[in-house]
Amino acid sequence: MRILLLLFLCLVATLSRAVTFDEQTRSLPLGLHMDVFEDVRGDARIDDIISPALQTSFRRSDKPVLNAGYSRSVFWLRVDLEYRPLERGGLQNWLLELAYPPLDHLDLYLPDGQGDYRLAQRTGDALPFSSRQIKQNSYLFNVDLQPNQKKRLYLRLQSEGSIQAPLTLWSPQAYLEEQPERIYVLGIIYGVLLVMLVYNLFIYLSVRDTSYLYYILYIGSFGLYQISVNGAGIQYFWPDHPWWANAATPFLIGSAALFGCQFARSFLHTADHSPWMDRTLLVLMAVGALTMVLALTASYGVALRLATSLALIFTVAIFSAGVLAWLRGMRVARYFIIAWTAFLLGGAVNTLMVLGYLPNIFLTMYASQIGSALEVGLLSLALADRINAMKEERARILQDASRKLEALNQELANSNRLKDEFLATVTHELRTPMNGVIGSLELMQTLSLDDELEQYQRTASGSARDMMRLVNDILAMTELQAGKLYPRREPFSLRGMLDSLRAQFEPRATEKGLAFELSFDHKLPDTLEGDSGKLAQALGYLLDNAIKFTPRGRVGLSVSGQETEAGGLALSIQVSDTGIGFVTPPDGLLYRRFYQLDGSMTREYGGLGIGLALSQQLVALLGGALSHQSRPGHGSTFTLDLAFSLPVQARAVPMRRPGGQPVRRPDQCTVLVVEDNAINQLVTRGMLLKLGYRVVTADNGAEALEQIRREPVDAVLLDCQMPVMDGFATCRALRAMPGCAELPVLAITAHSHSGDRERCLAAGMSDYLAKPVKFEELRSLLHDWLLCRPVAAVRSLS
Numbered sequence: 001m002r003i004l005l006l007l008f009l010c011l012v013a014t015l016s017r018a019v020t021f022d023e024q025t026r027s028l029p030l031g032l033h034m035d036v037f038e039d040v041r042g043d044a045r046i047d048d049i050i051s052p053a054l055q056t057s058f059r060r061s062d063k064p065v066l067n068a069g070y071s072r073s074v075f076w077l078r079v080d081l082e083y084r085p086l087e088r089g090g091l092q093n094w095l096l097e098l099a100y101p102p103l104d105h106l107d108l109y110l111p112d113g114q115g116d117y118r119l120a121q122r123t124g125d126a127l128p129f130s131s132r133q134i135k136q137n138s139y140l141f142n143v144d145l146q147p148n149q150k151k152r153l154y155l156r157l158q159s160e161g162s163i164q165a166p167l168t169l170w171s172p173q174a175y176l177e178e179q180p181e182r183i184y185v186l187g188i189i190y191g192v193l194l195v196m197l198v199y200n201l202f203i204y205l206s207v208r209d210t211s212y213l214y215y216i217l218y219i220g221s222f223g224l225y226q227i228s229v230n231g232a233g234i235q236y237f238w239p240d241h242p243w244w245a246n247a248a249t250p251f252l253i254g255s256a257a258l259f260g261c262q263f264a265r266s267f268l269h270t271a272d273h274s275p276w277m278d279r280t281l282l283v284l285m286a287v288g289a290l291t292m293v294l295a296l297t298a299s300y301g302v303a304l305r306l307a308t309s310l311a312l313i314f315t316v317a318i319f320s321a322g323v324l325a326w327l328r329g330m331r332v333a334r335y336f337i338i339a340w341t342a343f344l345l346g347g348a349v350n351t352l353m354v355l356g357y358l359p360n361i362f363l364t365m366y367a368s369q370i371g372s373a374l375e376v377g378l379l380s381l382a383l384a385d386r387i388n389a390m391k392e393e394r395a396r397i398l399q400d401a402s403r404k405l406e407a408l409n410q411e412l413a414n415s416n417r418l419k420d421e422f423l424a425t426v427t428h429e430l431r432t433p434m435n436g437v438i439g440s441l442e443l444m445q446t447l448s449l450d451d452e453l454e455q456y457q458r459t460a461s462g463s464a465r466d467m468m469r470l471v472n473d474i475l476a477m478t479e480l481q482a483g484k485l486y487p488r489r490e491p492f493s494l495r496g497m498l499d500s501l502r503a504q505f506e507p508r509a510t511e512k513g514l515a516f517e518l519s520f521d522h523k524l525p526d527t528l529e530g531d532s533g534k535l536a537q538a539l540g541y542l543l544d545n546a547i548k549f550t551p552r553g554r555v556g557l558s559v560s561g562q563e564t565e566a567g568g569l570a571l572s573i574q575v576s577d578t579g580i581g582f583v584t585p586p587d588g589l590l591y592r593r594f595y596q597l598d599g600s601m602t603r604e605y606g607g608l609g610i611g612l613a614l615s616q617q618l619v620a621l622l623g624g625a626l627s628h629q630s631r632p633g634h635g636s637t638f639t640l641d642l643a644f645s646l647p648v649q650a651r652a653v654p655m656r657r658p659g660g661q662p663v664r665r666p667d668q669c670t671v672l673v674v675e676d677n678a679i680n681q682l683v684t685r686g687m688l689l690k691l692g693y694r695v696v697t698a699d700n701g702a703e704a705l706e707q708i709r710r711e712p713v714d715a716v717l718l719d720c721q722m723p724v725m726d727g728f729a730t731c732r733a734l735r736a737m738p739g740c741a742e743l744p745v746l747a748i749t750a751h752s753h754s755g756d757r758e759r760c761l762a763a764g765m766s767d768y769l770a771k772p773v774k775f776e777e778l779r780s781l782l783h784d785w786l787l788c789r790p791v792a793a794v795r796s797l798s
Helices: 004-016 172-207 210-229 232-237 242-268 273-299 298-328 331-355 367-444 451-481 494-511 530-549 586-591 611-623 678-691 700-709 725-734 756-763 775-787
Strands: 019-021 027-028 034-039 068-069 074-083 092-097 105-111 117-124 139-145 150-158 164-165 166-168 488-495 515-520 529-532 554-563 568-577 624-633 637-643 670-674 692-696 715-719 745-749 765-771
Touching: 027 172, 034 068, 068 074, 068 298, 074 092, 074 139, 074 166, 092 172, 105 139, 117 139, 139 150, 150 164, 150 765, 164 166, 164 765, 166 172, 172 210, 172 367, 210 232, 232 242, 242 273, 242 298, 242 331, 242 554, 273 298, 298 331, 331 367, 367 678, 488 494, 488 530, 494 515, 494 530, 494 554, 529 530, 529 637, 530 554, 530 568, 530 611, 530 637, 611 624, 611 637, 670 678, 670 700, 678 692, 678 715, 678 775, 692 700, 700 725, 715 725, 715 775, 725 745, 745 775, 765 775
Parallel strands: 019 074, 515 554, 670 692, 670 715, 715 745, 745 765
Antiparallel strands: 027 166, 034 074, 068 164, 074 150, 092 139, 092 166, 105 117, 105 150, 488 529, 554 568, 568 637, 624 637
16 A cells, blocks of 8 residues: 555656746746745755655745745755757757855756756855856856756755745846846946945045044945845855855944944934934944854854844834934934935845745845945935035135135236236337437437447447347237237248348357357248248247357357148258256246246346247247257257248239339438327438438328328328327328329338238338338338339329
8 A cells, every 4th residue: 555655646746747938938937836845854865855755745836936034944946847849959058047146055956867866066155156057146057958858957955044046947048138137237236335435435535524434334334245145245256255255244234234323323413312312323333243243253144133133123223313313403314314214115125035025026136235225325415415514604705705706816817907008008108219219329320420429329229229129028928918919921031031130140149259150951942931020039039048148159040941741841940059058947937938047136147038938939829839958058959840831923922112223312202201209200300311311290190191282292101100190090091192092101110019010001001110210221111112113293182
């Protein structure tokens, strides 16, 4: 009879229905298709399990996920699988996943083909991570299935912690496609924790508020706890330390409770308004410290059970502390309550799942992590609100300070603008009397003077020109700073510009005993298109410095270049000397305005200290670059690199003087001088009389037009800035008069660097002179425009 009973039981076992699936199956939850046997004593082996006596002890699971909670029993799972492909196929590989990383021991048994079962895989977080067949944070096994053949497998589960068995069969492709969802969720959770930790760490380093320090330690502890329970800890951080993989979970729960309670005490000031709640939090801190000690010294199971209970009490106590603080009028408690509500719900759901009261699904599995991520973010808002409260206390002071600062900045800006306008006005006004001084000194050169007076005249002329150079430098600086300078594009002679520089600076170098060397590549084209005036001005500042700072030796000016692919010319101009040299100061101070390497009152070399600054700005305005090399005691070399266009041959050159051979004498020509300044008028008139011209004068533009109506004139010297009617309006009115369209109108302008030249052309003037008017320049200008032109018809209105 007993033998018949055993045979009957074996027959029933063999008739148990296997779960069937085909090649189109992506994932198959096995919770409702597996049989469970609880080995209370935990000493059964696989031979015992497959025996007919124990086969009847298996019970079909009635839940999607086996959730045994905290249990000392060993659980055996039996699953029958049958692969039935819709189309013919061979051996197929599948993945069996048990997605609960905290299990201590997990053994997989597969048929050995001879009627028995063999241990196919032994793993669990009590073993090193290398014991896993597939290196994942959850437990994953390869299962090969033959078509239309039932295959039975057994799983043995044992753990001192909670026992959960979310068992799923996956096709390899479907498993890979489903992983991003889990990775994204965990990535967001860990990302929030990490960002909040770093963010609050920086705030703590800035404000030194201990609340932030406790909060940082809480985030760190809780984040590591999440890493531990999700299996990422043993996978990435401690793969070869399974003891710590188990102990870390209760240890980190105790640490999070310890620092979380201290954070709540500091943030909510519970000692001030709720002494009993403060004492409760102190007790929880002590329990947290005890849990940490037990995790390192006692049974893992005991420590984990204590940690789980502590986590539940901790969340409720912290939430209660927030409610009490809010009832007592603390503004920051509102964010605190909302934050801990999210954490409380997530932690409670996860804990109830671990204890076996809720099913193990995605939401319950990650409820604690999701709630903690929300809680950390909301607590950061609470801390930020605390900072905002502190800011509001200082807001009125800062607003008052900002208003005063804005007023001071506006006043400073107005002062800078007035300073620039003052400098521009002063330099312009200085040019007018300096024109009289220099003109008078030049007129003295036409007289017979004894040696002593001639020496005085040369000294006065040199000093006046030095004064005029300073005025020109200040004017250039103010116009550059105001953005009133623009580069011109007109043909010019490169050799002519260099010859002019040599004529200007070689006498000064010779007077000081220096050799002036001009090196020029004669293969370079002579006619270029660009702004020769600003280039000559920039080179003039460099040559002036070279002569000033060279006590002996030489000063050199060398020019080289090559044609570019775009049809232009890339010039490299070097100004070198054998002077005192210098050590380059840091941070570009060498090109700063008013900066001098020797700024003491006893310095040997004078000057305003703006020459190099003006050179650099002028070169930059032309689209080039200025660089330098220097060695103390061995001299300096400044290099200008800039590009010029080659002019189109057919292009007409504006303001071209007629020139040629004279056809008239000066005494046959009448020149009208229009100048409102009596001194300048007298000086210009004296120069013209010395040159032999007939001269008539007018004090403003209106008088000049009346004078031209009364009698014809051969040329007009016209000051640009005059009262009543300035030079530009006068010229436009004059050109509209009958017979005056070709009359030479020569402008005299005090702004040699600004846009007056273009304004002169636009107003219809023929040419221009810059103040101070020089005797030889005036002679040359009138020679080209008057003496080389035939006698014009009488220009009269009558």
